[in-house]
Amino acid sequence: MSTRKHTALPKAQILIEALPWLTRHHGKTVVIKFGGNAMVDEALKAAFAQDVVFLRHAGLKPVVVHGGGPQISAQLDRHGLVSEFKAGLRVTTPEAMDVVRMVLAGQVQRELVGLLNQHGPLAVGMTGEDAHTITATQHRPEIDGELVDIGRVGEITAIDTGAIEALLADGRIPVISSIARSQDDGHVYNVNADTAAAALAAALGAETLMVLTDVEGLYEDWPHSDEVISRLTASQLEKLLPDLSSGMVPKMEGCLFAVRNGVTTARVIDGRVQHSILLEIFTDEGIGTMVVPDGQGES
Numbered sequence: 444m445s446t447r448k449h450t451a452l453p454k455a456q457i458l459i460e461a462l463p464w465l466t467r468h469h470g471k472t473v474v475i476k477f478g479g480n481a482m483v484d485e486a487l488k489a490a491f492a493q494d495v496v497f498l499r500h501a502g503l504k505p506v507v508v509h510g511g512g513p514q515i516s517a518q519l520d521r522h523g524l525v526s527e528f529k530a531g532l533r534v535t536t537p538e539a540m541d542v543v544r545m546v547l548a549g550q551v552q553r554e555l556v557g558l559l560n561q562h563g564p565l566a567v568g569m570t571g572e573d574a575h576t577i578t579a580t581q582h583r584p585e586i587d588g589e590l591v592d593i594g595r596v597g598e599i600t601a602i603d604t605g606a607i608e609a610l611l612a613d614g615r616i617p618v619i620s621s622i623a624r625s626q627d628d629g630h631v632y633n634v635n636a637d638t639a640a641a642a643l644a645a646a647l648g649a650e651t652l653m654v655l656t657d658v659e660g661l662y663e664d665w666p667h668s669d670e671v672i673s674r675l676t677a678s679q680l681e682k683l684l685p686d687l688s689s690g691m692v693p694k695m696e697g698c699l700f701a702v703r704n705g706v707t708t709a710r711v712i713d714g715r716v717q718h719s720i721l722l723e724i725f726t727d728e729g730i731g732t733m734v735v736p737d738g739q740g741e742s
């Protein structure tokens with residue numbers, strides 16, 4: 444009996460250390476973006492599901508938004524279709540859009556829902572098309588001063604949080620694919636998952652946006668150094684944006700949008716680390732890059 448007590452005590456202490464964090468975040472919505480690059484390992488995916496279910500049982504309201512870039516590229520490849528990116532976004536022909544929708548909603552989302560539901564009847568998958576959750580119009584990015592047509596890529600024009608809120612009120616974990624319904628032409632649009640997660644976090648009045656990816660956080664001088672910026676304000680991030688490249692562009696633009704629109708913190712964390720979400724809870728400063736609104740302390 445006394446040995447059992449002895450071995451259980453450190454476990455109790457670990458739980459108690461999490462108490463201030465859990466108290467602060469109880470009842471709060473946290474939007475978690477799970478990136479396709481962090482989604483390649485079975486053990487990582489299972490640990491991710493455990494962390495999300497843990498948050499849910501600890502009294503938070505997790506909402507999962509998932510990516511699937513590498514999985515889409517692999518499937519396009521099998522169909523003999525090339526993957527081209529412009530301004531960090533996939534050039535999406537109508538044929539490619541069919542593949543994007545099939546991979547995100549039919550494969551990646553189903554897998555995450557399955558993993559979460561191993562822990563109980565919790566997860567419900569949906570896409571931005573469902574119940575008008577995400578509405579978009581065609582996005583034409585500006586490249587070298589010109590507006591470029593990159594096909595069925597959506598720019599979000601409206602978010603309707605009704606379906607997500609109903610699921611949260613019912614104790615469920617919504618798992619959302621970043622596909623939008625069209626505002627004007629009846630098509631569906633491919634939306635970058637970071638952008639979708641940020642827009643949903645803002646519309647839901649989420650406390651936190653957590654973006655899991657395949658790097659430790661935002662590197663100060665990528666690719667020359669692996670010095671991670673641990674904390675920065677919205678204005679500091681805004682100054683850095685023009686120098687960022689590839690997948691970091693929509694990610695950091697999303698973080699900026701979120702904290703400028705009511706989200707208290709946006710964090711980029713390393714999804715390759717098992718239980719990175721829980722690690723984030725147990726360390727005050729967090730483990731990756733944290734973006735905060737202006738006026739909340741310089742880094």
Ligand SMILES: Nc1ncnc2c1ncn2[C@@H]1O[C@H](COP(=O)(O)OP(=O)(O)O)[C@@H](O)[C@H]1O
Nearest residue numbers: 478479480656657658660661662665688690691
């Ligand atoms: N400053 C930077 N810091 C960290 N990663 C960067 C930076 N600039 C560009 N990157 C690239 O962005 C990638 C993450 O974006 P992305 O590939 O879209 O991931 P995800 O699938 O998780 O959304 C990193 O793997 C890295 O190659």
Ligand SMILES: CC(=O)N[C@@H](CCC(=O)OP(=O)(O)O)C(=O)O
Nearest residue numbers: 479510511512532533634635636
């Ligand atoms: C428009 C656009 O680029 N959409 C993305 C959607 C998936 C995504 O964002 O996945 P990650 O988070 O894994 O990068 C794509 O087609 O790859």
